[in-house]
Amino acid sequence: MMKRIVVTGIGIVAPAGTGKRPFWANIKNGRSFVRAITRFDASKYPSRIAGQIEDLDAYSHLSERLLKKIDTFSHLALIASEQALQDAKIDVQKENPNNIGIFMGNAIGGWLYAETELRDLYMEGREGVSPYMASAWFPAAPQGQVSIYYGIKGFSKTVVSDRASSLMAIGYAKKTLEKDRLDFILAGGMEAPVTPYALLCCNSYGALSANNADPQAAYRPFDEKRDGFVIGEGAGIMIMESEERARKRGAHISAYVSGYGATCDGVDRIKADASGRQLARAIKIALQGAGIKPREIDYICLDGAATVDGDTSEINAIKDVFAEKAATIPVSAPKTMLGNLLGASGAVDIIITILAMENSMLPPMVNLKEPVKGADLNFIRDKGVAREINNALVISRGRGGINSALILKKA
Amino acid sequence: MEIETQVKDMIVKLLGLRNANIDTGAKLYEGIGVDSTEMVEIRIALEKEFGVKLDEKEISKFQSIKDIAAIIGSKKA
Numbered sequence: 070m071m072k073r074i075v076v077t078g079i080g081i082v083a084p085a086g087t088g089k090r091p092f093w094a095n096i097k098n099g100r101s102f103v104r105a106i107t108r109f110d111a112s113k114y115p116s117r118i119a120g121q122i123e124d125l126d127a128y129s130h131l132s133e134r135l136l137k138k139i140d141t142f143s144h145l146a147l148i149a150s151e152q153a154l155q156d157a158k159i160d161v162q163k164e165n166p167n168n169i170g171i172f173m174g175n176a177i178g179g180w181l182y183a184e185t186e187l188r189d190l191y192m193e194g195r196e197g198v199s200p201y202m203a204s205a206w207f208p209a210a211p212q213g214q215v216s217i218y219y220g221i222k223g224f225s226k227t228v229v230s231d232r233a234s235s236l237m238a239i240g241y242a243k244k245t246l247e248k249d250r251l252d253f254i255l256a257g258g259m260e261a262p263v264t265p266y267a268l269l270c271c272n273s274y275g276a277l278s279a280n281n282a283d284p285q286a287a288y289r290p291f292d293e294k295r296d297g298f299v300i301g302e303g304a305g306i307m308i309m310e311s312e313e314r315a316r317k318r319g320a321h322i323s324a325y326v327s328g329y330g331a332t333c334d335g336v337d338r339i340k341a342d343a344s345g346r347q348l349a350r351a352i353k354i355a356l357q358g359a360g361i362k363p364r365e366i367d368y369i370c371l372d373g374a375a376t377v378d379g380d381t382s383e384i385n386a387i388k389d390v391f392a393e394k395a396a397t398i399p400v401s402a403p404k405t406m407l408g409n410l411l412g413a414s415g416a417v418d419i420i421i422t423i424l425a426m427e428n429s430m431l432p433p434m435v436n437l438k439e440p441v442k443g444a445d446l447n448f449i450r451d452k453g454v455a456r457e458i459n460n461a462l463v464i465s466r467g468r469g470g471i472n473s474a475l476i477l478k479k480a
Numbered sequence: 481m482e483i484e485t486q487v488k489d490m491i492v493k494l495l496g497l498r499n500a501n502i503d504t505g506a507k508l509y510e511g512i513g514v515d516s517t518e519m520v521e522i523r524i525a526l527e528k529e530f531g532v533k534l535d536e537k538e539i540s541k542f543q544s545i546k547d548i549a550a551i552i553g554s555k556k557a
Contacts, residue, residue, distance in 0.1 A: 133496030138517070200520035 073327075074243045075480065077320040078157025078308030080149035080257075081420050084120035084301055084407040087128045088152060093424045097453035099433045101285035101406045103299050109265050116277035118284040119263045120301025120408025138201040139214055140179025141261035145304035146211035147218060150255050154219075157308035157320060159253070161219040168252040171212045171225040172242040173306070174234025175260050176412030176467070179206040180267040211259050223251050229412070231467025232372075233331075234258055235305065236415025236475055240329035242309050252314060257416035259304035271300050271411075274339060274468070276376050288405045289436035290373035291380050291444040298375045301408020305416035307423075324423045325478035327460075328361075330354025334470025340378040342470055345386030351472040352390045352462060359476040361460055363391045366398055366476075368431055368461040370418045373402025373409075383464065384444055399456065401434040401449040415465030419475060426458045426479045483556075484549040487526065491545065494518075494525055502545070509541040516541065532556060 079089050084102035086092035095102070102120050111117035128148050129136070136144065154161065161169065183206035189197040204210060209227040216225065224245065228238040235258020242256035262271060271277055278297040280287035288299040315322055330351040334342035341348070356363060372383055388395045403421050404410070410417050425432045430453040437450050461477045484504055491508075492500045495518060508514040514522070519541045523534050526548070532555040539548050 137496060196524060200517045200524070204517065 072247050072249060073312040073325055074246045074309055075312045075315050075325050076307045076309055076323045076423060077315050078153040078159065079323060079420055079423065080152030080156065080306040081417065082122060082128065082145050082149045083303035083305070083410070083417060084122055087122070087148070089156070089424060093428065096403055096406065096421055096424070096432050097428070097430055099406065099435050099451045101435050103284045103287060103408055105281065105284055106263060106268070108263065111268065114268055115272050115279045116297070116299070117281050118278070118287055118299055120299065120303070120410070121263055122302055138205060140182035140205045140210065141302070142175060142179045142259045143205070143211045143214040145261060145302070146173060146215055146259040146306065149257065149259065149304040149306040150215050153255060153306045153308050159308060161221065164252065166220050166222040168223050169221045170223045170242070170245060170251040170254040171215050171221060172228070172238045172245070172254050172256040173212050174228035174230065174238035174258040174412050175208055175211065176229065176231050176234050177260065177262055177267055177270070178208045179210055179261065181261060181264045182206050184264055184266045215255060230471055231469070232409065232411050232414055233465045233467040233471045233473040234412035234415070236419065236463065236465035236473045237331060239307070239309070239326065239416060239419060240331065240473060240475060243326045243329055246309060246311055253308055253310035255306055256309050257304065257306035258413035260411045260413040261302045262300050262411055263302050268300070276374065278375065286436050288375060288408065290371070290375035290402050290405065291440050291448070292437050293439040293441055295375040295380065298409040301410045303407070303410050303417060304413055305420045307416070307420065322480040324426055324480050326475065327478040328355040328357070328359030328476030329474070330358065331473040333472065336470055339468050341382040341466060343378050343381045343385065345382035345384070345389060347470065348382060348386035348464070348466065348472040349389040352386060352464070352474045355462070355474040355476045359460070359478065361476070364394055365460050366391070366462050367456070367458045368422065368425065369398055369400040370422045370461065370463040371400055371402040372464045372466045373404060373434070374466070380441065380444065384446065387446065396445055397447050399431045399449050399454070400446045401432055403432045403434060405434045405436055415463065415473065418463050418465065419477065422461045422463055422477055426461065426477065429455060429457050431456045431458065483553050484546060486529070487549045487552070488545050490525055490529060491522060494521060504545040507542050507544055514541045526552065530556060
């Protein structure tokens with residue numbers, strides 16, 4: 070009998086709020102948190118808007134001594150991890166550290182630290198570079214910092230898979246727990262791309278919205294006026310463990326992670342394959358793993374790339390899998406309110422979907438006024454809609470045809 | 481100001497320590513948990529401050545502030 074894997078704790082640090090209560094209040098009410106970037110001179114960037122967190126220090130529990138050694142993306146991960154552990158009522162000191170894992174994903178690493186130190190390298194030479202640079206920027210740094218902070222010593226993984234990074238990390242966490250290799254896992258993702266160089270790179274590949282005049286209306290997947298997505302910063306971390314262990318310790322179970330699938334298009338270096346065939350296959354693998362039929366899905370949290378190939382392939386994949394039911398299943402892309410958190414987007418979408426299940430309310434998307442031809446899905450727009458959600462699908466994709474899908478079941 | 485006090489103040493500032501009352505006779509690693517990377521930062525700062533060259537093998541986290549001050553003092557003499 071395969072172990073059933075559950076979520077027992079949630080930590081969220083996002084433009085739409087820090088902590089699950091304020092975060093969910095903003096999401097269900099359709100409030101947009103996309104703003105102009107003002108923390109550096111972004112005036113020459115084609116896209117200069119983002120979902121940003123302005124009050125990170127207010128939520129921080131970290132010492133100055135640690136903060137000077139780490140990039141913002143590790144800071145985000147440490148705050149979200151602390152929240153998740155508290156939410157799950159777990160005291161790490163009372164657990165076996167060898168049996169705790171950390172499975173986290175991000176797409177680009179920690180650039181604010183890297184940029185600052187690289188500038189010093191060229192201005193002052195090697196003596197001007199902080200020794201912490203060596204360990205602050207690389208994608209596995211948050212995993213390392215979380216393990217050091219709590220003394221966690223179990224099997225862990227950092228997944229770097231563009232925007233699909235954190236959903237994949239959660240998928241791997243599920244597989245690892247099913248094999249009974251660990252007691253519990255801190256799983257999710259983090260991203261801090263609102264920096265001069267990271268924004269430049271994101272702009273370079275031409276998928277960002279240039280609607281700077283109206284930031285809150287800029288991110289509009291499936292809409293006639295779409296022109297790309299908007300970046301955002303934040304972290305979403307969950308505590309995952311077996312149902313058996315959760316019940317034994319009397320934990321509150323938020324949801325079951327019941328199915329996971331991942332595939333590659335293998336077609337283009339950047340663009341998704343418009344047919345959506347491989348995304349459909351990833352969804353089918355996830356459904357099979359969850360042991361449910363397509364008709365049992367009550368809600369789909371969309372990837373919502375807001376590009377022609379991204380939106381087209383996603384619609385095609387949904388129509389392929391759900392056939393005549395595709396037009397009626399409620400779908401939305403809540404990330405339109407907070408920006409696309411790149412490697413952290415999948416984890417945040419999973420958290421939104423779990424909160425939606427717990428609150429029996431479909432989360433909305435904003436800015437969809439006139440769906441493009443063919444986008445004849447049941448979009449939940451502007452405000453949450455009260456509805457029981459028993460099974461939900463979350464889609465997360467990355468550049469170059471990376472597809473991942475995860476199924477959640479109501480607890 | 482004597483070298484020992486200067487070294488102590490510099491380490492307190494560099495590490496962002498709230499409590500400045502550190503034992504100058506305790507090993508840096510045992511006394512305030514200085515790690516290898518922090519030691520690199522401390523060494524570079526000391527070289528700049530005192531205008532001396534400090535070999536990585538000469539000073540380490542297994543020495544005290546007193547030990548390090550003595551090494552700097554002997555180099556400046």
